[in-house]
Amino acid sequence: xxxxxxxxxxxxxxxxxxxxxxxxxxxxxxxxxxxxxxxxxxxxxxxxxxxxxxxxxxxxxxxxxxxxxxxxxxxxxxxxxxxxxxxxxxxxxxxxxxxxxxxxxxxxxxxxxxxxxxxxxxxxxxxxxxxxxxxxxxxxxxxxxxxxxxxxxxxxxxxxxxxxxxxxxxxxxxxxxxxxxxxxxxxxxxxxxxxxxxxxxxxxxxxxxxxxxxxxxxxxxxxxxxxxxxxxxxxxxxxxxxxxxxxxxxxxxxxxxxxxxxxxxxxxxxxxxxxxxxxxxxxxxxxxxxxxxxxxxxxxxxxxxxx
Amino acid sequence: xxxxxxxxxxxxxxxxxxxxxxxxxxxxxxxxxxxxxxxxxxxxxxxxxxxxxxxxxxxxxxxxxxxxxxxxxxxxxxxxxxxxxxxxxxxxxxxxxxxxxxxxxxxxxxxxxxxxxxxxxxxxxxxxxxxxxxxxxxxxxxxxxxxxxxxxxxxxxxxxxxxxxxxxxxxxxxxxxxxxxxxxxxxxxxxxxxxxxxxxxxxxxxxxxxxxxxxxxxxxxxxxxxxxxxxxxxxxxxxxxxxxxxxxxxxxxxxxxxxxxxxxxxxxxxxxxxxxxxxxxxxxxxxxxxxxxxxxxxxxxxxxxxxxxxxxxxxxxxxxxxxxxxxxxxxxxxxxxxxxxxxxxxxxxxxxxxxxxxxxxxxxxxxxxxxxxxxxxxxxxxxxxxxxxxxxxxxxxxxxxxxxxxxxxxxxxxxxxxxxxxxxxxxxxxxxxxxxxxxxxxxxxxxxxxxxxxxxxxxxxxxxxxxxxxxxxxxxxxxxxxxxxxxxxxxxxxxxxxxxxxxxxxxxxxxxxxxxxxxxxxxxxxxxxxxxxxxxxxxxxxxxxxxxxxxxxxxxxxxxxx
Numbered sequence: 010x011x012x013x014x015x016x017x018x019x020x021x022x023x024x025x026x027x028x029x030x031x032x033x034x035x036x037x038x039x040x041x042x043x044x045x046x047x048x049x050x051x052x053x054x055x056x057x058x059x060x061x062x063x064x065x066x067x068x069x070x071x072x073x074x075x076x077x078x079x080x081x082x083x084x085x086x087x088x089x090x091x092x093x094x095x096x097x098x099x100x101x102x103x104x105x106x107x108x109x110x111x112x113x114x115x116x117x118x119x120x121x122x123x124x125x126x127x128x129x130x131x132x133x134x135x136x137x138x139x140x141x142x143x144x145x146x147x148x149x150x151x152x153x154x155x156x157x158x159x160x161x162x163x164x165x166x167x168x169x170x171x172x173x174x175x176x177x178x179x180x181x182x183x184x185x186x187x188x189x190x191x192x193x194x195x196x197x198x199x200x201x202x203x204x205x206x207x208x209x210x211x212x213x214x215x216x217x218x219x220x221x222x223x224x225x226x227x228x229x230x231x232x233x234x235x236x237x238x239x240x241x242x243x244x245x246x247x248x249x250x251x252x253x254x255x256x257x258x259x260x261x262x263x264x265x266x267x268x269x270x271x272x273x274x275x276x277x278x279x280x281x282x283x284x285x286x287x288x289x290x291x292x293x294x295x296x297x298x299x300x301x302x303x304x305x306x307x308x309x310x311x312x313x314x315x316x
Numbered sequence: 317x318x319x320x321x322x323x324x325x326x327x328x329x330x331x332x333x334x335x336x337x338x339x340x341x342x343x344x345x346x347x348x349x350x351x352x353x354x355x356x357x358x359x360x361x362x363x364x365x366x367x368x369x370x371x372x373x374x375x376x377x378x379x380x381x382x383x384x385x386x387x388x389x390x391x392x393x394x395x396x397x398x399x400x401x402x403x404x405x406x407x408x409x410x411x412x413x414x415x416x417x418x419x420x421x422x423x424x425x426x427x428x429x430x431x432x433x434x435x436x437x438x439x440x441x442x443x444x445x446x447x448x449x450x451x452x453x454x455x456x457x458x459x460x461x462x463x464x465x466x467x468x469x470x471x472x473x474x475x476x477x478x479x480x481x482x483x484x485x486x487x488x489x490x491x492x493x494x495x496x497x498x499x500x501x502x503x504x505x506x507x508x509x510x511x512x513x514x515x516x517x518x519x520x521x522x523x524x525x526x527x528x529x530x531x532x533x534x535x536x537x538x539x540x541x542x543x544x545x546x547x548x549x550x551x552x553x554x555x556x557x558x559x560x561x562x563x564x565x566x567x568x569x570x571x572x573x574x575x576x577x578x579x580x581x582x583x584x585x586x587x588x589x590x591x592x593x594x595x596x597x598x599x600x601x602x603x604x605x606x607x608x609x610x611x612x613x614x615x616x617x618x619x620x621x622x623x624x625x626x627x628x629x630x631x632x633x634x635x636x637x638x639x640x641x642x643x644x645x646x647x648x649x650x651x652x653x654x655x656x657x658x659x660x661x662x663x664x665x666x667x668x669x670x671x672x673x674x675x676x677x678x679x680x681x682x683x684x685x686x687x688x689x690x691x692x693x694x695x696x697x698x699x700x701x702x703x704x705x706x707x708x709x710x711x712x713x714x715x716x717x718x719x720x721x722x723x724x725x726x727x728x729x730x731x732x733x734x735x736x737x738x739x740x741x742x743x744x745x746x747x748x749x750x751x752x753x754x755x756x757x758x759x760x761x762x763x764x765x766x767x768x769x770x771x772x773x774x775x776x777x778x779x780x781x782x783x784x785x786x787x788x789x790x791x792x793x794x795x796x797x798x799x800x801x802x803x804x805x806x807x808x809x810x811x812x813x814x815x816x817x818x819x820x821x822x823x824x825x826x827x828x829x830x831x832x833x834x835x836x837x838x839x840x841x842x843x844x845x846x847x848x849x850x851x852x853x854x855x856x857x858x859x860x861x862x863x864x865x866x867x868x869x870x871x872x873x874x875x876x877x878x
């Protein structure tokens with residue numbers, strides 16, 4: 010190896026990495042074209058958007074669309090519901106993949122472990138259109154759950170039309186669908202833990218529980234923090250597919266979220282209002298991500314955080 | 317945080333603040349300006365010898381249709397135009413159409429289903445003004461048909477005193493919608509006539525629930541699974557028997573009121589609450605937001621009544637694909653009968669209908685520079701409205717080539733049976749082949765190039781005697797009750813309030829039926845409905861009703877004794 014290569018490179022050695030850069034270009038173009046350029050369209054949140062006048066020709070209305078949003082009956086309600094559902098999802102569901110990964114990690118039989126893993130992440134690939142149909146059937150008046158309830162001599166319970174039960178079903182089925190998929194990342198970081206640590210622990214007389222507590226869990230913390238920060242960004246989106254396919258008029262009060270609200274506005278061609286709602290959602294999400302990251306870096310003295 | 321990052325954040329934040337504070341505040345929106353038409357209609361000349369090119373986005377649901385059908389070519393030849401049809405199904409209409417319009421691709425002729433859509437088109441500058449006088453001048457016969465069968469449609473395309481489209485009528489839609497009973501079940505539980513009153517319906521549902529009509533020894537049947545997938549369907553037949561349309565504007569003592577706030581609505585809700593409490597209704601009905609369950613439980617023999625099933629072709633026991641045929645597939649002994657509207661307290665049958673006013677055809681803004689095209693299309697509409705032959709050709713194709721009329725059912729030389737009435741001829745009788753030709757059978761939706769149906773004028777003659785008799789027996793026009801303004805969304809502020817109000821009302825009513833909310837809280841519902849924008853809607857609705865009288869005078873609607 011030459012001396013030159015050992016010297017820390019000044020700037021980015023473009024020429025040497027041309028191959029890699031050219032491979033990355035399509036992706037960069039993709040993000041520019043489909044994620045950054047459309048952001049310019051956000052200006053219609055501050056305009057009275059008239060399609061024939063175009064985005065730039067439409068008249069400015071300042072904050073009027075936002076005033077309309079927050080003075081309406083439904084939007085503040087939708088924000089409240091979105092936050093409630095998201096926070097519940099986070100509180101109840103955040104540790105599910107961690108626990109699943111830890112449990113799987115303890116399984117020694119490779120075949121058994123792999124099939125369990127496949128079974129648990131399979132639901133991730135099912136569309137909510139199908140899953141909702143299945144859950145509506147399972148929890149419906151004539152479904153298996155109510156058949157058991159009836160056997161117990163209790164009157165059938167209308168789970169899906171009850172506000173509390175509906176939200177509970179929403180969250181539990183959401184966890185069921187996502188936990189297996191979420192565990193994959195944790196499994197990856199588990200496999201990265203050095204076996205030396207465990208060997209040392211065994212020599213010190215630590216049992217499996219102590220090993221989990223003092224080695225495995227602390228090793229997972231950086232991954233958990235990263236995923237937590239990322240999921241904070243999604244706190245303003247409470248899972249549109251699932252809710253849209255499962256809700257009914259009776260739980261509208263607790264299940265109408267920002268996304269379903271935006272969809273209703275879009276169908277009415279009220280693009281400015283829908284954009285304003287979407288922008289609010291995005292800005293809050295970004296503030297949360299950035300804030301959480303700063304916080305994580307602060308308390309870990311710059312060691313943790315996404316960036 | 318490193319210094320660089322800090323600087324970066326500060327720069328980003330201050331730029332944001334700067335940009336946001338620079339956003340001009342101009343709270344007076346000027347988009348919805350109603351400008352007078354720049355067209356000098358008096359002097360518009362349409363030279364019939366000049367070939368015109370017209371792009372045409374017609375009525376939706378023409379899936380599988382293609383350009384160049386016989387019907388299209390026939391019209392092109394007769395009116396010396398080149399038609400470029402844009403076919404859309406309901407999904408494309410909702411999702412693809414806005415993109416098409418934003419992209420600047422505005423068709424010359426555009427069909428819209430409701431007044432709200434017309435106002436969205438107007439607001440976005442896609443359509444031009446079409447003064448009533450112009451319609452009157454070029455379409456005298458057409459105007460008479462609208463006046464006769466759907467005069468409310470005159471207000472569908474009106475905004476701030478100007479008109480923006482040609483209304484269409486569907487003279488078949490002013491018949492009340494009806495439900496369907498399992499007659500074999502009714503007989504089994506000791507009832508031998510179709511229920512005619514609320515009390516009889518109650519009793520029938522009760523016996524179907526508790527007297528084991530399917531004879532399997534289990535109490536596993538429900539009376540009915542109400543379809544709540546659309547506000548126009550939710551318990552509509554029961555409300556109608558109380559003379560009220562809960563999700564429509566109605567007239568009471570010369571004023572326009574909202575049906576859902578009337579005392580009769582409360583009475584009907586009390587009755588429905590009782591039915592639910594007695595266990596007569598499928599408890600899963602509130603989950604059925606797509607209306608699929610309501611249908612499948614009836615087909616599977618879990619309930620004995622369904623609403624709406626209201627065309628003769630649903631009731632064909634020997635057709636496997638018909639509704640009747642599907643029920644027979646599960647239970648060969650099933651017998652279905654239509655249930656005409658229930659009688660109200662005065663013994664009068666009442667049922668909700670859509671009314672004759674149908675939709676709106678609009679003209680693209682670009683035609684302000686080619687008003688001759690508008691005139692040509694209006695002349696075409698007039699010609700179709702005034703000629704039985706052309707009307708039928710535009711709907712079904714050429715008689716003798718695409719279809720034939722058989723006074724009685726018989727067997728064709730090729731061994732196929734011919735139904736009574738209009739039959740499509742081979743090869744057009746193959747499934748979807750008729751649709752490819754933009755042909756629609758009578759009694760269905762309106763046709764692509766002429767989205768109006770004048771049933772009593774032309775169609776009834778070509779309906780089979782059996783169907784005619786069926787409609788007369790089960791769905792008489794005079795039993796129908798429709799929205800007093802045709803469609804509630806003619807009210808200017810409906811876009812802002814109506815959708816949310818309808819949602820709120822639907823939720824509240826279902827809660828009351830289920831007992832999650834006391835029916836006696838009806839008054840607080842009324843107050844809340846009014847507070848959430850309902851008062852604005854009602855005020856404007858009354859204003860619209862005053863305006864509609866002026867339009868009626870203008871277009872010559874005769875004051876008939878109603």
